[in-house]
Amino acid sequence: MLRRHFCIVTFIGLAGLIAASTATPLASTETKQAKFISALIGKVVKVLELPIENRVEREAGLQKLLHHEFDIPTIVRLVLGRHWRTATAGQRSRFASAFQAHLIGVYSDRLGLYDGQTMKVEKSTVLTAKDTVVLTLISREGDLPVRLDWRVRQTNKGLKVIDVATEGVSMITTKRSEFTSLVAREGIEALIVRLESMNNKASQNDETNS
Numbered sequence: 001m002l003r004r005h006f007c008i009v010t011f012i013g014l015a016g017l018i019a020a021s022t023a024t025p026l027a028s029t030e031t032k033q034a035k036f037i038s039a040l041i042g043k044v045v046k047v048l049e050l051p052i053e054n055r056v057e058r059e060a061g062l063q064k065l066l067h068h069e070f071d072i073p074t075i076v077r078l079v080l081g082r083h084w085r086t087a088t089a090g091q092r093s094r095f096a097s098a099f100q101a102h103l104i105g106v107y108s109d110r111l112g113l114y115d116g117q118t119m120k121v122e123k124s125t126v127l128t129a130k131d132t133v134v135l136t137l138i139s140r141e142g143d144l145p146v147r148l149d150w151r152v153r154q155t156n157k158g159l160k161v162i163d164v165a166t167e168g169v170s171m172i173t174t175k176r177s178e179f180t181s182l183v184a185r186e187g188i189e190a191l192i193v194r195l196e197s198m199n200n201k202a203s204q205n206d207e208t209n210s
Helices: 011-018 032-048 055-069 072-080 089-108 171-186 188-209
Strands: 118-126 131-140 143-155 158-166
Touching (some): 032 143, 072 089, 089 188, 158 171
Antiparallel strands (some): 131 143, 143 158
16 A cells, blocks of 8 residues: 655655755865755755744745756656556656655655754765766764765756665665555556545645644
């Protein structure tokens, strides 16, 4: 069954760990990909510093970050896996919209506020001609640091994040496994309807509580 809460390796789930993190200053020798990730964390900080009650503003800020800093079309295709090829144009469009709305909605009210956590960029590792992984550590007072690996791709629109892994666990791999399992049992339309239904329910709850 499709879980309501995404694995922490999704971007918004990660924000709960990097909530208002303060990036360690980068040396001039750092790669452009590492600088890109450090700047991205700074942008996340600004969104997370908004009061938790300002749900609309927080969601809008996170939505903007997703569209500007992440390669959403690539992520959507990778998450749906082989089923992307067999989906109709309408199903692709609906899945993309539902996936993004679900991603934002589930985690908007779960993000932590500023608590002085810090992020340190460890190093960058080139994977392919276009892809680089930026390894970072999130320091947590009284606990072990959390390792986050950001897969950054050089696109025709500049650098974009296409995957994030927590302690080696990939968001893309995790969600693709979950979605593939559901589609295998019930079909792609069922997956889309499930996501849309969950989004509508969350929206109704927000209106009731407002």
